[in-house]
Amino acid sequence: MKSEQQYIDLFSQCEAMICRHSAEAMNAPRAKAFADFERIGFPTRKQEKYKYTEVADLFAPDYGLNLNRLPIPVNPYEVFKCDVPNMSTSLYFVVNDAFDKHDHPAAQLPEGVLFGSLKEMSEQHPELVKKYYGKLADTAKDGVAAFNTLFAQDGVLMYVPRNKVVEKPIQLVNILRADVDFMVNRRVLVILEEGAQAKLLVCDHAMDNVNFLSTQVVEVFAGENAVFDLYELEETHDSTVRFSNLYVRQEAGSNVLLNGMTLHNGTTRNTTEVTLAGRGAEINLCGMAIADRNEQVDNHTFIDHQVPDCTSNELFKYVLDHQATGAFAGKVLVREGAQRTCSQQTNRNICATREARMYTQPQLEIYADDVKCSHGATVGQLDENALFYMQQRGISLQEARLLLMFAFVNEVVDQIRMEALKDRLHLLVEKRFRGELNKCQGCAICKN
């Protein structure tokens, strides 16, 4: 418990300060989170769920925290020229975990829709936040969720009331910014009431060349017949550690698309847990990772079919070069009585070198008898016959390899339900493979 102790001490010493700079709804669950964290600590590799990531080691270094909420001077509009051509979004920024206060000229949301600082929203709409906050992220079951609940002071709230359709996609740019090694604990709460519809694109960027560790817990509530798309794009750097725990609960007839794309990172662990709680709910869960050098990407997913007539489609693809390591563990649980469940899980991976490592663990647990379920996983190399065929047509080996790699991951990019974003991602993927994407694509700083 060495790694844990420094954080237990830190919380004990700074609890008052943490709470003072946060909101009541976020402070309420801290006591329980503290007890849970003291008891379970960080997950270890002995736990099936965290077999591929050594969590405690990643938290061991000394990171600075901004518990006293000192403003970090940065104008994201100056440093981040977000350019997804042909896509008009309502654009917001979060610097570390603080919602950016600058004007958002592009951001005009329909009446009743809320999007802003979780802390402020908790003060303005305490009942709403209390009703949902912490209800999916069980601190007794996951040490990372407990840790985040303990230290998170702010983040983002998105609320779409009943039957409201947000036509324009909302884009949230998370910027990691610090002069010293730094830790960020961010919290996101997304509530879509019955019949609500929205699309959210979240990009993670690291601006400074220091060591970052970020944890985020995202809780998504999709009401009856709600439609929600969440695209998460990580474009950070080698010295970034990311822990993301995403929890989704879907009511009857809701349709959710989650697409997590890791283009550049250091060490990433994404946990995604989806509960299909109402009949006819559908989840499309996909992800891809392009990793090279010593990058690590670990995706753990859990889809819980609790009731009949739900559908889940899952597709994850990795391309690993150099000494990169990838892991995918995906569990689908079909509970007793969840008849007529349709579930499909696919994980395909390419190891471009002998040193690259991929661990894949598809898992299907079925307790109902009238279901249609399939799963499959492959780890392989680029198709030699295809490479030779292309070379015979005059395409160099290097270019042929690139074409095959784009083709491989583009299957995931093509799941995107926003045309302009899809085009943009095709381009980013190409640049990534060509090595033209050294850091993040959007920052003016990196371009200099």
Added chain:
Amino acid sequence: MLEIKDLHASINGKEILKGIDLTVNAGEVHAIMGPNGSGKSTLSNVLVGHPAYEVTKGTVRFDGKNLLEMEPAERSHAGLFLSFQYPVEIPGVSMVNFMRAAVNEKRKYEGLPALTAGEFLKLMRQKRGIVELDSKLANRSVNEGFSGGEKKRNEIFQMAMLEPKLSILDETDSGLDIDALRVVAEGVNKLKTPQTSCIVITHYQRLLDYIKPDIVHVLYKGRIVKTAGPELALELEERGYDWIKKELGEEV
């Protein structure tokens, strides 16, 4: 144009080609026939530089250059084209992107600027007509889900796009019905010029009714054992290979 001298090649340590001598001049059509396992496909694979085959002896000169020293893509740029016996499916790579990469790399090799998107699509439309290739196929992934006939048409379409000096057609007639065979063969004939040559590898006279060879060779046990005019193909169709084996002094 192509000058092969005493070519020996093996795969996994097993020698398949045991001393091939063959010269193809500009404007000529050569047919290579022979029983199964005689080395016909090995010869075409070795010429285009397939990495599984090892050349153990001999020389191949193409337009005066040492072909065996060139990378597969470079051989293509120099004007060598193989219509594959089994064209490869490449899921996720569209025909358009594939052909654009191929055409532009060749242009780069020739010191020409890349084609603009408009120029390229115009070229695609124009060449598609030669083998009556459906425009829908051009938008799909390379060979993915194509029928046997479509795959072979697609090979000839690519040949039209790249305008090679020497084309090797490896059993382009296999798996084709009579109509598709005619379309594919007519496509090849349309592309023929006095400067270009063709090596047709086939088992059957049928294809040679459409693509008329100047010279017919019989490849047997890794060597060219007989060379004659087009009448040889007719004779083989009628009599099979046994009489040739007898001529070689083998028991039949």
